[in-house]
Amino acid sequence: MKMKKFVSAFLASAVALSLVAGCGGGDKKKAEEKKPEAAAGAVKVGVFLPLTGDNAAGGELELRGIKLANKLHPEINGKKIELVVVDNKSDKAEAANVAARLIEKDKVKVILGSYGSSLSMAAGNIVKDSKVPAIGTSCTNPQVTKGNDYYFRACFIDPFQGTVMANYAFKKGAKKVAIVQEVSNDYSVGLAKFFKEAFEKLAGPGSVVEIANYQTGDKDFSAQLTNLKAKNPDAVFAPGNFTESALLVKQARQLGITVPFLGGDTWETQDFINVGGKDVEGVAFSSAFDSTKAATPEAKKFLDEYTKEYKGEQPGGLTALAYDSYLIALNAMKTAGVEDSKKIRDAIAATKDLETTTGKTTLNADGDPIKSAVIKTVKEGKFTYMDTVNPEDLKAK
């Protein structure tokens, strides 16, 4: 009986809380309705990211970038930009729902996001049908933008990064390499596939001596790594989520595998270094962003603000790309205005030599950026620049 009372009290308070929240939301909306007279209306930019679920870590880092960009560039043509942040729960059905919600309910003009290609793909048809452009932050699967005029992205696509790292490995004198891929992760599988193709072209067939698989969320890689050790490769390519990758490199070092580990741009987060510690010293990975040396004045602004906001942390590639996606949207709205989503779409497609944190960004016909990759490493607990690879360099070979 007592329990029942307690529960009714709890339920009542929960309902009350949600009503308060609802009313709070209502108040806000009312305030917005009033705003048009005062500030001629805010421009709404939708942000859809996985803030809970498996991909929550990546989503959180990217949200930082977009919020920072909004803080530094809060206005467009005299109008305030308002971010509408929604959580897609790392779930495709939710991703589709929230994309539709952003467009229909919040009437956003541009959508930014998401981390995770599959989530972006779930929103693909929606942005295409409602003709609202979307700019992917770090959805690297080529399928995201292919055949979809309304989806763009700020990040590299899988084939490019895989090829870059294959070239790098070959240049550094690797004759035979091993690949460890996260078989349930499209990013990892995509990179691994193009790495293998490119490397075998350079070093001859049979030069990839081992391909081992693991699943997202695995913590123990000792069996795969022991096999790999027996094959004695010159380098290991192991793209994947940063948590798993850090543990993977750590366990490899513990098993006495001393050869260099190569990866992709997801590694560029503070968490990778935090989890991997001194074991990830000396790994090499491709990235679009260099935090040690500001490529543009915009990058400088971003770096300064980031270190001020999150003391002692180095911004990662994910955060920078999210920041860039905001800049691309902003730049397009500057020329196309903020009313017509279709015009904004055309302006985004025409993005050329835009100054972003990752150098100059130009979007190609598919909506993918063409930009140079930076090879980076971890040195004394910090990401350090090693080399630059331009897209033209790869074509020449």
Next chain:
Amino acid sequence: MELFQAIANMTGAGLAQHLVNGISLGSLYALIAIGYTMVYGILLMINFAHGDIVMMACYFAFFGITAFHIPWYLTFIGTIAVTALLGVVIERTAYRPLRDAPKNSVLISAIGASFLLENLANYIFSGRPMHFPDIPFLSSMISVGGVQIQAICLFIPVVTVICLFGLLHIVNHTKTGMAMRAVSKDYEIARVMGVNIDNIISITFAIGSALAAIGAIMWGIRYPGITPYLGVMPGLKCFIAAVIGGIGNIKGAVIGGFILGLGEILIVAFFPQFSGYRDAFAFIMLILILFYKPTGLLGEKTTEKV
């Protein structure tokens, strides 16, 4: 054929390394499986939240050491105590009200509790991974004839065996243990005989969660990346280990843990091309065991009461 090829190609050191890996993973599974099986043995319910209790314990230890700067040995003791408390709280709120409800309701409640813990952890601690602090000595590596062993891996089987015998002692040779066994046989009768059911069940959960905490600390040192969803897969696999050994049977859980750990490693060792199917191994094992010996390797044969 390929199997022989793989074995032939494997050097002695390689095989030894695989065995070491398998034993250390297996003893970790065993340690967590004991907690599972114990709760099941007494209450006949799957504590689906067990894996998430492991996850919470990892966070407790992490914050004890990094945020509050408590020495690691004190933190570990504190973690075990706090986690035991968490287990009792979960039992009181999520399971006790359903004690007379159908079993399926309890199962659903357990799934709900696990879901709640994950979402809560994600909300409070954020989804970003945290690094479980290195513990002096335990995190270091030892090399024996080309085989690399992390010190903790030597330590885990010892802890597992200590926990095993400690638990067996409690269950078989103490008054509380006797009451536990009475509750698991028939709790109506136990109640009539003057056993305080509520207390006994709370103690069961406290011990089960304390075991989860010990497992969590070992897990954290061995695999030092903590995330809110860390408990899901180990939780599932350790439950499977418990089922393989015969759920409710403490020794069986240890055997099941070793079978699962060694099996997972050796399947990759002998059939490298199937490494993508490694996680399926646990489930296939489960189904085979359930098919051929539904009560598990050491499980008692039970007859359904009408």
Next chain:
Amino acid sequence: MNNKRNLILTLVAIVVLFGVACFIQAEVDSYIRRIVNLCLIYAIIGLSMNVTNGFAGQFSLGQAGFMAIGAYMVGIFTVPVELRADVFYAVPMNPYLVNIYMPLGVALVLGGVLAAIVAGLIGTPVLRLRGDYLAIATLGFSEIIRIVITNATSVTNGALGIKNIPPLNDVRYIFLATAISYILITLLLNSSYGRAFKAIREDEIAAEAMGVNLFYHKNLAFMVSAFFAGIGGGLYGALLGTVDPKNFLFTLTYNFLLIIVLGGMGSVTGSMFGAIIVTGGLEYLRIFDEPLELMGVAIPLFRPGLRMVVFSILLMVCVLFWRHGIMGTNELTWEKIIHFIKHPLDGFRKKGVQGK
């Protein structure tokens, strides 16, 4: 007499609801349409799960795996042939499959059939188990299905997923699929099979003594459940326009578990309500993720993630104190509705008595 009246009323209701569906399709924005569609699809899958869990009393957690089979059937065969090379850009599609195209309807039914066949194969060993064991074994099978899909790259494109599925965000078709599923499942449950299911749920041994073939009926329930889960999964894939293996983690099953618990295990109409409440409720709870300002002060509690916490607390409260869900094992029948219309106050009085 009453039966005839009920049948007519049901048909009328379906026609009226179909009219509503047409209206929604024509007039309402795509966000609401999407939510409605998801409710309808989840209702099919909730219903399918209720057949085993609610009616036959077999606690199965394999729904995500059967959905995956249906969704991949749609994913593999409905993508236009000329677009397949774009999808399978990493590993080319299996040459035997690459030119086989099916319209959505055919792929849906075949997906359901394949799911049912797989369920039949799985059911033989698994359905001997009871309670918790059955739950964990079916969950295991659903994970095995997912892992196989992840690794069978040339057929399923592995982790890269399949895009370019012709999208189906049309309330009318999905409503029809739901209505047909509803009618078929209701017919089944009201037949002698349905009574056998319920007998098994209440007491297996007694049911067997009464001459109910346990294995046959359990397997039938399992296959029917898988069939509709496959259909639901196919629609889910078509609604999203893309599928990948990570969609079908075993945690997806928990959504449907929640739906049938909330709606009432063993109630067809309950599953319908459950699907609507869970899907709609999750969307409504989004207010918890939005920053909230009260009198100019931002409350730090309101940040992304809170929604899921609130949702799981509500779920726990519901499971603990409202165990039988909205409907329990009862159905919303025409008799009750008519009774309610005639004597609207009776219901409240009754509720007052029950609430004691």
